[in-house]
Amino acid sequence: LGIRGSFAIMLYSVARAGMDWVTITWSMVAAACLTLAAVHFSIWMRQRHAGAHFVFSCSAVSAAAVAGFELGMMRSQTPEQYESIVRWTHPAIFTLVVSLVCFVRLYLHAGRYWLAWGAICLRGLALVLNFAFPTNLNYLEITGIRQVAFPGGNWVSVAEGRANPWTLVGQLSSVLLLIFFVDALITVWRRGDRRRAIVLCGSTIVFIVLAAGHSALVTWGVIQTPYFISIAYLGIIAAMGYELSSDVVRAALLGRQLQTNETALRDSEQRMDLAAAAAGLAMWRWDIGRDEVWMSDRGRTLFGYSSSEPLNLDRLLQIVHPDDRDALVHAIANSMNGDGDYESEFRIIPADGRMRWIAGRGRVEFSNVNGNKPLRMRGVSIDITDRKQAELESQQQRAELAHLSRVTMLGELSASLAHELNQPLAAILSNAEAAQRFLARETVDLDEVRAILKDIIQDDNRAGEVIRRLRLLLKKGEPQRQELDLNETIQDVLKLVNSDLLNHRVSVHTELEASLPAVGADRVQMQQVLLNLIMNGCDAMTDTEVTDRDLTLRSESTLDNAVHVSVVDHGCGIPPAHIEKVFAPFFTTKVTGMGLGLAVCRTIISAHGGRLWASSNAAGPGVTFHFALPQLVRGDK
Amino acid sequence: VTSSDPTVFLIDDDASVLRAVERLLRAAGFHVSPFDSPAQFLEQCDTDIRGCIVLDVQMPHVNGLELQGELRAKEVTLPIIFLTGHGDIPMTVRALKQGALDFLTKPIQGEALIDAVRAAIASDAAQRLARAEVAEIRRRLATLTPREYEVFGHVLAGRLNKQTAADLGTVEKTIKVHRARVMDKMQARSVAELVHLAERAGIAASSHSD
Numbered sequence: 001l002g003i004r005g006s007f008a009i010m011l012y013s014v015a016r017a018g019m020d021w022v023t024i025t026w027s028m029v030a031a032a033c034l035t036l037a038a039v040h041f042s043i044w045m046r047q048r049h050a051g052a053h054f055v056f057s058c059s060a061v062s063a064a065a066v067a068g069f070e071l072g073m074m075r076s077q078t079p080e081q082y083e084s085i086v087r088w089t090h091p092a093i094f095t096l097v098v099s100l101v102c103f104v105r106l107y108l109h110a111g112r113y114w115l116a117w118g119a120i121c122l123r124g125l126a127l128v129l130n131f132a133f134p135t136n137l138n139y140l141e142i143t144g145i146r147q148v149a150f151p152g153g154n155w156v157s158v159a160e161g162r163a164n165p166w167t168l169v170g171q172l173s174s175v176l177l178l179i180f181f182v183d184a185l186i187t188v189w190r191r192g193d194r195r196r197a198i199v200l201c202g203s204t205i206v207f208i209v210l211a212a213g214h215s216a217l218v219t220w221g222v223i224q225t226p227y228f229i230s231i232a233y234l235g236i237i238a239a240m241g242y243e244l245s246s247d248v249v250r251a252a253l254l255g256r257q258l259q260t261n262e263t264a265l266r267d268s269e270q271r272m273d274l275a276a277a278a279a280g281l282a283m284w285r286w287d288i289g290r291d292e293v294w295m296s297d298r299g300r301t302l303f304g305y306s307s308s309e310p311l312n313l314d315r316l317l318q319i320v321h322p323d324d325r326d327a328l329v330h331a332i333a334n335s336m337n338g339d340g341d342y343e344s345e346f347r348i349i350p351a352d353g354r355m356r357w358i359a360g361r362g363r364v365e366f367s368n369v370n371g372n373k374p375l376r377m378r379g380v381s382i383d384i385t386d387r388k389q390a391e392l393e394s395q396q397q398r399a400e401l402a403h404l405s406r407v408t409m410l411g412e413l414s415a416s417l418a419h420e421l422n423q424p425l426a427a428i429l430s431n432a433e434a435a436q437r438f439l440a441r442e443t444v445d446l447d448e449v450r451a452i453l454k455d456i457i458q459d460d461n462r463a464g465e466v467i468r469r470l471r472l473l474l475k476k477g478e479p480q481r482q483e484l485d486l487n488e489t490i491q492d493v494l495k496l497v498n499s500d501l502l503n504h505r506v507s508v509h510t511e512l513e514a515s516l517p518a519v520g521a522d523r524v525q526m527q528q529v530l531l532n533l534i535m536n537g538c539d540a541m542t543d544t545e546v547t548d549r550d551l552t553l554r555s556e557s558t559l560d561n562a563v564h565v566s567v568v569d570h571g572c573g574i575p576p577a578h579i580e581k582v583f584a585p586f587f588t589t590k591v592t593g594m595g596l597g598l599a600v601c602r603t604i605i606s607a608h609g610g611r612l613w614a615s616s617n618a619a620g621p622g623v624t625f626h627f628a629l630p631q632l633v634r635g636d637k
Numbered sequence: 638v639t640s641s642d643p644t645v646f647l648i649d650d651d652a653s654v655l656r657a658v659e660r661l662l663r664a665a666g667f668h669v670s671p672f673d674s675p676a677q678f679l680e681q682c683d684t685d686i687r688g689c690i691v692l693d694v695q696m697p698h699v700n701g702l703e704l705q706g707e708l709r710a711k712e713v714t715l716p717i718i719f720l721t722g723h724g725d726i727p728m729t730v731r732a733l734k735q736g737a738l739d740f741l742t743k744p745i746q747g748e749a750l751i752d753a754v755r756a757a758i759a760s761d762a763a764q765r766l767a768r769a770e771v772a773e774i775r776r777r778l779a780t781l782t783p784r785e786y787e788v789f790g791h792v793l794a795g796r797l798n799k800q801t802a803a804d805l806g807t808v809e810k811t812i813k814v815h816r817a818r819v820m821d822k823m824q825a826r827s828v829a830e831l832v833h834l835a836e837r838a839g840i841a842a843s844s845h846s847d
Contacts, residue, residue, distance in 0.1 A: 419695070419722040423651050426722075426743035430657035433747035437664035452660060459653050499722070502695050 022154050026071040029230050033064035036237055039244070052107035055099045056240065062096035063237075067230030074156040074226045079142035082159045087136035090127050093170075093229070097123045097177060100204060104184050108200065110191075111184035119180055122173035129166050138219045140164045148224060156226050163220050174212035181205050196243070203239030207232045281380040284362075286313065288336070288374050302358070302383055304350025321347035321355065336374045340364040345384065357388040396478075398603055403476045405600040406528045409535065410473060416500030420466045424459035431456050469496060472524055473531075479522035479607075483632055486519060486526065486565055487512045490553055493530040497538075504538040506549045513556045519563050520632040521608050529601045529612070533567040533625045536597070540571025540623065562610070562628040570622040579614050579623070605629070643758045644688035647671045648678050648704070649720065650696040658691065658720075658745070665751045667758075675704040682713055687765065689738070689757035691750070694721040694728065702728070705735050714764060716757040720745060774838040780822050788815040792828060793835050 037060035044053035069089040076082040101116045130137035142161035149155055185201035188194075211232040217223045273296075276283055282299030286292070293311035300307055303319060313332075320328055324346035335342035342362040349355050362379020366372045410417065435452045438445060469492065494501075494508060501508055534551065541549045552568040574582060585599040598612075605612040610629035617624055645667045649655040652673060659671045668688075672678040675696060690708075694701035705717055716738040721728070729740050738760060739753040781789060791801040798816065802809045825831040 415723055422722045422743050423654055426745060427651070427653040427657040429744040430654070430661045430747065434657065434660035434664040437661070437747075448660070452657075455653060455656060459657075462653070499695065502697055502700075505700075507697065 020154060022074060022150060022156055023071060026067050026074075026230065029234060030064040030067040030071075032237055033060045033067065033230070033233065036060045036240060037064065040240075052103055055102040055106060059096050059099035059103060060237075062092045062099060063230055063233040065092035066096065066233070070227050070230055073159075076145065076157050079145055079159065079161070082145060082157065083135045083139065083142050086138050086159075087130055089227075090130040090137060090170075094123050094127045097173065101177070101180065104181065104201070104204075108184060108188050108196065110187040110201075111180045115176055115180035115183060119173050119176040122169055122176060126166075126170035126173055129169060133164060133166070135164070137164055137170055138167050146224070148226075158224050158226060160221075167216075167219055171212065171216050174208060174216075178205060178208050178212070181208065199239045199243055203235045207235050210235075276380070279382070281382055283380050284378070286377045288364075288376055299381060302350075302356075302381065303348060304352060319348045319350055321349060323347075332377075335362070335364050335377070340366065340374075342377065342379060345388075355385075356383055357385045358382070359384045395607075398607065399479055400476070402479075402525060402528065402600050402604055405532075405597055406473055406524075409528070409531060409597060410470070412535065413497065413500055413531070416497060416503065417466070417470060419499035420496065421463055424463040424466075427459045428456050428463075431459070466496075473527060475524065477524075479525055481520045481522060481608075483518045484521045484523055484526060485516060486521075486555055486563055486629075487516050489523065489526050490530060490555065490565070493527050493534065494553075496527075497531065497534055500535065501538060501551070504541065504549065505546045506538050506541060506551050508534075509550060509552045511552060511554045516555050517557050517561075517563055517631040519608075519629040521629060522604075525604045525608075529604055529627065530565075530567075532597045532601050533627075536625070537567050537569035537571065540569045540573075543572055544570055544621075557631065558628065561631045563631055564626060564628045566624050566626045568617065568622065568624045570617075570620060573616055573621050574614065574623050576616065579616065582614060583612070601627075642668050642687075643761065644686060645669045645754055645758075646678060646682070646686075646688065646690045646715070648673075648675055648690065648696075648701075649693035650674060651693070654693070654743070658750070661747050661750065662691075662754060665747075665754075667754060675699040675701075675707075679704070679707065679711075682708070682711075682715075686715070687758075687761055688715060689754060689761055690715050690717045691754065692717055692719055694719055694732075702732060702735070705732065705737065709735065714761075716760050716764075718750070718753045718757055771838055774823075774834050777823050777834075778838060778840070781819060785815050785819050785822070788812060789819045789823075789831075789835075792816060792819065793832060793840070 037057040040053040040057035040060065044050055044057065047053070066089060069085050069092065072085045073082055073089075076085060098120055101111070101120055104111045105116065126137055133140070135141060139159065140162040142159045144160045145157045146160055147155045148158045181201050181204050185197050185205065188197035188201060211229040214223075214225075214232070215227055215229060218225055218227055275281075276296065277298060280298075282302045283296040284299050285294045287294075291312045293313065293316060295303070295305070295311060297307060300309075303316070305311060305315075309315075317325055317329070328344055328346045331342060331344040340363050342360065342364065345357065345359045347355055348358055358381050360379060360381045362377050364374045364377045367375050431452045435449055438448055438452075473496075490510065490512065494510075534553070537551045541551070548570050550570050552566075554566045554568065556564050558564050583598050583602045602612045605627050608629055610627055612625070612627040614623055614625050616622075645662050647655060647659055647662065647669055648671075649658065650673055655671050655673055659669045662669045672681075675692075676699065692701045692704060699707075701719055701721075708715070708717075717732075717736070718739045718741060719732050719737050720741050720743055722743050732740055738757050741750060741753060778786075787805065788801060791804065796804070798809045798812045802812045805812070820826075820831065823831055823834055825834060
């Protein structure tokens with residue numbers, strides 16, 4: 001705007017003074033073009049990738065040159081001088097055309113290539129022809145110079161002569177150029193960028209129509225004026241100036257927006273930090289390719305790293321509890337090879353030596369190209385030591401309750417257990433007394449004595465075995481998961497309750513699946529559950545006819561990878577309304593029971609990831625108690 | 638082993654206890670016949686065998702007390718010594734009521750068991766002797782004519798010959814003859830002996846019909 005304003009004021013004052021305004025005007029046009037060229041060239045210098053600015057500055061320099069040549073023509077005194085200037089104008093026009101075409105392609109990405117090449121090639125041909133003719137492309141011969149009066153008392157030179165018919169080549173190039181720009185305008189308009197279409201393409205089209213049309217009329221001698229190509233270029237200057245200024249305004253706007261965004265970003269970052277701090281979250285990011293770990297300050301405090309220490313995966317694993325290290329590495333590898341979700345719980349022993357439990361959650365980011373390669377992993381870690389402690393405590397309480405219930409149950413079983421112990425003791429005593437009597441005889445049957453001693457040892461072992469089993473059940477210890485064959489457990493338990501079953505006059509049938517899959521469970525607790533179910537079954541059949549007191553123990557593997565054990569009695573049954581209540585604590589139908597047995601059994605089975613339930617027998621009276629435990633998967637602990 | 642030897646029938650489902658007790662009794666000089674189930678024993682026993690039974694109370698299917706009942710039903714009179722791991726009072730009472738001779742708690746003291754077995758065998762022998770006597774008296778009784786049996790009844794009731802003759806509508810002399818024949822057939826030397834024989838055989842005096 002500044003350029004245009006001062007230009008108008010100067011033009012006006014020069015005209016009023018009656019000075020040589022033609023010279024001043026054309027010089028100023030050239031100057032304006034050069035200014036514009038300089039501006040765009042400097043932009044290009046700073047942004048080398050923006051080639052459009054460079055070609056535009058070329059077009060402006062070309063226009064300045066054309067302005068100079070036009071002024072030369074108007075001031076030429078001889079036809080030869082005029083001829084030569086016209087001839088040297090053509091290279092400038094060529095570069096002007098080429099740079100305008102390039103500008104549209106580079107800046108607007110519009111216009112068909114064949115039109116572009118057509119215009120450039122024809123203009124190139126015109127340039128060749130221009131130098132091929134003795135005079136120039138426009139005139140075959142200039143016969144004379146005529147002085148034409150301009151307003152304000154200025155006289156300018158105009159050529160008189162024969163027009164060169166080959167000048168049509170140049171004009172055809174201009175027509176192609178025009179079509180090229182119209183085509184570009186339509187493309188850009190359709191793309192939705194209407195302002196640019198109008199400002200850039202529109203102004204260029206006006207320029208081409210004015211410059212090429214007017215030049216043709218002058219060359220063909222239809223009108224008697226000098227060439228005004230550079231004046232027409234003023235429209236482009238105005239358009240570019242407008243575009244440039246709106247660019248500056250937009251840049252300023254963008255800058256302000258960026259600042260706002262940055263403030264918002266910082267704000268949200270602070271909010272995030274606040275939330276993370278409040279939740280005790282440590283944030284981290286692991287650049288997988290470079291094996292670099294970034295960690296928030298809180299994270300470094302949590303893991304006991306100094307704030308400047310460089311971190312990588314190995315450094316992190318160093319402080320992980322040795323027992324948990326493999327599992328953690330496994331979890332990370334799984335998330336990188338799988339769906340990208342990472343989740344794990346592990347213990348760390350930081351530099352201060354105080355063990356802590358950590359839970360980690362994260363996601364792997366994969367590269368879109370390059371075959372889904374994991375790029376980095378982001379996530380949070382949190383100190384769950386308190387929760388783990390509580391978990392451990394409740395686990396201990398559960399174990400204690402289980403133990404208490406076990407002791408109570410063994411109390412109920414005491415008569416039966418005493419019998420189990422008494423039998424071998426009785427056998428030992430009788431054997432020993434028999435041996436004494438045999439040895440007191442005159443002829444000692446040593447074979448008999450040997451057989452007796454062998455039996456004594458065997459019975460002693462049997463008594464020891466009963467005590468060992470009892471001690472195991474009475475032991476108060478952490479439950480230990482191990483690979484367990486439930487069939488074996490069933491047999492073990494039956495040995496313990498054998499005498500109780502006899503007293504209850506209950507006969508036991510077992511239907512155990514051969515090669516039953518193993519489960520991962522605590523042996524003692526499984527014995528406890530089975531003992532409980534068997535004893536309940538016995539108690540339920542107190543009022544049943546002796547001949548019908550049958551207890552069936554069944555084991556089988558199921559399709560959903562579980563092991564299913566059922567204890568079927570033929571007792572009085574449980575009303576359907578109560579069948580779930582039997583698992584409630586302190587629910588009992590017995591005079592002596594505490595009502596904890598089944599409740600504890602259910603807790604035990606749940607803690608093993610299984611299910612304990614009861615159902616009424618479909619055929620005949622009685623109830624079946626079932627429990628199902630997941631099969632042990634190889635590699636599980 | 639002849640069938641006349643008294644035998645200890647030992648029944649216990651626990652193989653090692655069975656073996657040990659069998660040894661103990663054998664060492665004490667008894668003839669022992671072990672069984673590991675009541676059913677097996679029931680198949681083999683008969684009323685003629687002499688001896689006693691040593692029986693475990695707690696056994697599957699048929700327990701000791703039930704076996705005792707079955708034996709009574711089969712009129713097997715062998716005395717029974719019960720062995721039990723933990724004898725409770727009702728169980729003991731029931732066993733003794735049913736005629737158990739003894740009730741021993743495991744672990745058994747050898748001496749106690751041997752004494753009990755000895756007593757049981759003696760008891761069996763005495764029982765058999767008594768049963769043989771009664772059988773002999775009954776045999777003699779069977780030789781009496783109905784008239785002699787009537788007179789026998791009156792003698793047991795302590796009636797005089799004169800009274801008996803009046804009751805039976807005959808003369809005293811006839812009664813005297815009958816009475817002598819009764820004494821002769823019953824092999825009794827005195828009235829007191831005759832009364833004793835009648836008591837052994839469980840015959841009551843005929844009721845006096847005044």
